[in-house]
Amino acid sequence: MKELFPLKQVNGYIFSLLLTVIALSVYFFDMSLAMGLTILVVTAFIQAGVQLVVFMHAGESEDRAGIYIHTIFGVVVAILTILGSLLAMIWGYMY
């Protein structure tokens, strides 16, 4: 029976619900814009990670290294692009 019960997926489901509740709290509690956005961005990234690993089964096949390398590479490129854009469009005018 234990083998048949998808414990990982159930835990993942509860965890993603929890993340949703935390994200929702930004709306219900009075907090600064920076604080609210930080919570939203952090929970969003964790949420995406949970979906990818638990429900889209990344890491369950032989080429798991490849999948993770590609994902991390994509995230790194995205972050560099955002930082670079901020540098060019906003921070660049400060110095």
Added chain:
Amino acid sequence: MDFSDRFSIPPHDDPMLYASIVAIVLTSIAIVVGVTYFKKWGYLWNNWLTTVDHKRIGIMYIISALLMLFRGGADAVMMRLQTAVPDNTFLDAQHYNEVFTTHGVVMIFFMAMAFIIGMMNFVVPLQIGARDVAFPRLNALSFWLYFTGAMLLNLSFVVGGSPDAGWTNYYPMAGPEFSQHVGVNYYNWALQISGIGTLMTGINFIATIIKMRAPGMKLMKMPIFIWAALITNLMIVLAFPVLTIALLMGTLDRQFLTNFFTTSDGGMDMMWANLFWVWGHPEVYILIIPAFGIYSTIIAAFSERNLYGYTSMVASILAISALSFLVWVHHFFTMGQGALTNSIFSITTMLIAVPTGIKIFNWLLTMWKGKIRFATPMLYSIAFIPLFTIGGSTGVMLGMASADYQYHNTLFLVAHFHNVIIPGVVFAMIAGLIFYWPKMFGFMLNERIGKWAFWNITIGFCLAFFPMYFTGLNGQARRMYTYSEATGFSTLSMISFIGTLLLAVGFVFLVYNIFYSYRHAPRNIGGDPWNARTLEWATHSPVPEYNFAISPTVHSEEAFWDYKENDYELFKGKVEDIHMPNNSGWSIIFAGFFFAFGFFFIFHVWVGVIIAFLGIIGCLIYRSFEKDDGHHIHKEEIEATEKELGGAK
């Protein structure tokens, strides 16, 4: 102003335009009548329009790319004709704007991209010993979406007006206020639709190269072109979504009056430039890296030596691709940001010269003490090395942020990027086309006419673009439709025009060569006419539908050379039934709905948009429930084909 007042059909009251409309109509009628008269509709539909065969799709990409080359080339000749003499009145300012914009868009998106994707389509599955790409139907859809985008953009110059804000399409110039007619809408939708196709190609080829290599072909035993293709497609997947979103924001700005790129209400007009180049700089490396792969293949084959420094070649491709995502601000050093930002991007830009330099030396060392054969593909590759180095050096000059204030938006820049794109990408594609021609069609192109074409193109290129370095340094701005006698640019501009004509003559030779060789070239050339080194030459020319009767087993990056020279056994095992995908007309119908969707959206015809959108959704639903298990080619059939083509291979 009412929306329908913003454009007219045709957009200019110009005899040239009427002449080309007549020409288009007559050509279309001639094609339809011709195909009907020779009863070729069935052949065309069954063998080409519905095909999912990577070889045929590759050939269709290349044919479209050649057509677009002539379309963009005609624009180039018109531009150089207009600027050949001072104060010329051949084109007016608006018409000139449309011509140079179309030239840029057509050449980058619909010529160069189609050429490299066509080349990858044809070569990649053969070189890794596969039977097709990972998702053949998706591949066909990619092509038809690209073709839809290309046709949509080409429609613009007779219906409503071409985009006129440059191929970079900077806002607010491209916004609804300064570019009122529908040209930029065409730009947005044509690129959006063909961009979706390109993105799908990227995913398709990554899956193909990761999953479908012949047994024994480990990552570091892949031929260098496969490495180039893998990295290129990875870059496509990472870069193209940025263009998709930027184009969508532009569409919303122009057609729904949002304020992403406006100068008021919180819009940032330079954000377009930023996003465009976040995509645009990786894009130029998406074009050049497959070209590097083709040069590496050709130089090794015609020097009869293995590629010098395989590992360092792979490492430099990786380094170039990573750096290419970190340099985009060098396209707008003069925007007004501070020295810190410019310094950072200036340094990353100059760093790219290091891995590129490594590649140049590797090619030279491959030729060193090699038995060089000066066949036409090799001539292009040899000419590429010095010409590309000049282009690269001027690129480093432009990459120095402080000096860039002098070069920015002058013809110096125009000379630089043509200097890297023509000897870099165009020469590679012509060389690759001549190199793979026997594999595609089973006969060789004539060498003598090919060399005529080569010398005309190379000398024409030098004459056309080197003068621009000088006039650019003297301050001639790009995209100016005319200049006065007093500037002193007239002599060099005339030389440039003569160079353009030589280039045009070279391309005419290229086409004449195809016609001539089709009629006169011998057909019994065997599978390996160039004495080449990689797997694609191990099968017949032209390649049978299933590529290899027996899947090859590989133990080095030059498996076929080892088979020929070192008695390595390439085809272990025996002929078995082969499972192949079915042809389908679904892709072309789907792309047809996309064409209608784009066209109606451009002209704000919402009823049409909704109907076309329902068609798109309908196609998706149909595909979801379609049962298509492919078909088998039976053992006896394969053995018969192999026997006819001359022995099992």
